[in-house]
Amino acid sequence: MKRRVLFALLGAVLLTATAIGYSVFTAREHPVAQATDALSLAAGPRILFRSTASDSEGRLAMVAKAAPGGPRQVSALSCLRVYAAGGTGACLRQDGALATFQVAILDRAMTVVKAIPLVGVPNRTRVSADGRLVAWTVFVAGDSYNNGRFSTRAGLIDLRSQDMVDSLEFLSVTLDGRPYTAADLNFWGVTFAADDNHFYATMSTAGHRYLVAGDIAAKSVRTIAENVECPSLSADGRRIAFKSAIDGDPAKGWRLSVLDLASGTRTALAETRSVDDQPAWLDQNTIGYAVPRGTGDSDVWAVPADGSGGPRLLIPHAESPAALG
């Protein structure tokens, strides 16, 4: 008995030492990059993003559009996902306590003007072109009612009226032209039209994923295409950049594509790697997106929106790009 206790103690000491040693070895260093308060979300030829560089990890940062690989200005603000448009920023970040999150609404001077608690792990966020509407998507943990499949909740707020919806699941759904109800509806990846009423999003039900067109005032959505995920509407409202599961099978990876809404034509972009991100329009002809380098680090790449050319590295050690003008 004594020998067994001794062995157990020895094992406990060794394993504790291993765990602590690894933790100390791996603990992230705190950022050392000089932060500035002078950043602005005003329209201009700049790209806002989340830095994943080791000296400024998690901080919001900006580069000039003309020199995206050049020096970056780093903000003191840390976010997990970010997007900005029309002088409004949306920053999904940790909410003090360890396991909760919030969406922080930023004004033009990048000060937090409102914080909305989120439940679930932040995944996507978008702001309407004039900065009035903000949308976000989270994964809900423990929500296993749909039997092992993922569960998401998409919420949005109208900053003018302060009306907020914390889940789109109440919307009346028209699927392939017919009214549809189901308990397993999931929405994610909202993108707004310029009228601040219409939006596009991904909806999944019964194992299928659809592009839906929504109407906030009418509280309705209808499906318009299948296998279109994480849509992103172009500034002119005529094209949607998205990712689609190759052969409809997510296990095979994702292909970035652009859908012409009027004609229904899909154009596969020149990026042949699997991209699992909501694409962002950097200008009328260019799509930006993140490609991971490993855990916690990624690069922003750009590819022409018409299927020509090839991908090019735009901003190293960055993710969540948003062009401010």
Added chain:
Amino acid sequence: MYLSTIDQPHAEQRSRGRALFLLSGNVFALGAVSLVTDISSEMVTAVLPVYLVLGLHLSPVAYGVVDGAYTGATALLRLVGGYVADVVRRRKLIAGLGYGMSAVAKLGLLAAGNAVGAIGAVIAIDRTGKGLRTAPRDALITLSTPPQLYGRAFGVHRMMDTIGAFAGPLVALGILAATAQAYDAVFMASFCIAAFGVLVLVLFVRDHRGEQPPKGTVSPSALVGLMRMGQVRRLVLAACLAGMVTIGDGFVYLLLQQREELGIGWFPLLAVGTNLSYLLLATPLGVLADKVGRLKVVLGGYGVLVLVYLLLFGPLGGWPLLVVALALYGLFYAATDGVLMALAGPVLPKALRTTGIALIQTGQALSYLVSSVLFGLAWTVWGPASASRIAAVLVAVAVLVVGLLLRGLSAKSETVGEQA
């Protein structure tokens, strides 16, 4: 004579108030292994969604693909594991293999990087390990305990198990806070804790090989014989039926959340409430089951489940609803989970006990999967209020049928156990 009573020659003379100490050290050792292992696995469960989504940038669909690996076909493997454990008469070895696989899977998470397929495979290995170890472990609990104390033994084991489940997320969050969100540190710590669990198993859990009948008793034909035993068939049938009318935690919590319009943030806390109630009640109900009869307690537990389903759209509202519903839900688990194994233990011949336990657990798990799908459909067609009430009626019917099916089982089995 049982080894456990040899271990503690004075146990019988102790007062009833200290009845817990009648249990053999093996039960506490198995409980300790489960406690430590559950800390490790719940650590990973708590941070995995955040890691996959924020660390690796998986989108909802990719996350779904990985998550789906959880519910992979480990059921068959559980049966094979149970049978092999009986054939080689080494329950400890097979259980240890299961615990070991889950421990190694934690390191696999570090190695998998951001390859979705690899992460799915690692999670499948973890689940397989869990499937492999459960039946041999429960068989060892019965083999280390005199039949009249099965209820209490499982009660103590499940209580220790749940304590680990409680501590896991807290440990994970503590590590994340201390290392500035280094998920790999959590996985490494989880591996070290799981490895310690395996070490405790190797050092302190004793196999019960000496009591086994000679080799050859366990054969495919004996397996058929097991299924021919009326009592075993009735048990498996009852377990399947009970699984078939249980609608799943997710649904219960979702209905509570919708009914009370709780902020979605409360969602994880609902499970915490149930677990707290389960943790506190598992041992007392196990003791009660030994005293008044295990079947009565199991049926009472399903009776409580009827109440829970009715409460979902019942007269109570607000905080009282949440407190009462979650307390009763924990009571349901405390009265059924371990007690059902205690009920089954004496009926199953020792030589095939692991196989028998695996059979019952697999039947329950498979029918549970079916019931979730059916309840989802019922919800869509009739709405949540009607669906939950229909479920309550079905559970009530199931209580009657299970009662009839298992009538006379426990009384007879006590003697079977004594003779063994």
